[in-house]
Amino acid sequence: MVRIDRDNFMRNLREYRSVLPKQIIKTKRGQALSGNLKGAKKGLRKALVGKVDKYDRA
Numbered sequence: 001m002v003r004i005d006r007d008n009f010m011r012n013l014r015e016y017r018s019v020l021p022k023q024i025i026k027t028k029r030g031q032a033l034s035g036n037l038k039g040a041k042k043g044l045r046k047a048l049v050g051k052v053d054k055y056d057r058a
Contacts, residue, residue, distance in 0.1 A: 006032050009040065020047055 009032050013025060024047050031040035 002035075002037070006037055009037060013044070016044070016048070019051060 010029065013028060013032075017025060024043075028040045028044050028047075031037070031043065
């Protein structure tokens with residue numbers, strides 16, 4: 001069950017390659033592979049919200 005969730009997260013993470021910096025993608029991938037899937041999901045969500053807020057302010 002956890003492996004399926006992790007694999008789905010990795011597939012979804014690829015979709016954000018053009019949006020997020022490479023280092024954030026690598027960090028979230030590492031978190032997921034080490035078993036901290038909950039933290040990786042939360043961090044990805046925060047990074048994406050920060051990206052949206054940055055563009056809304058401009």
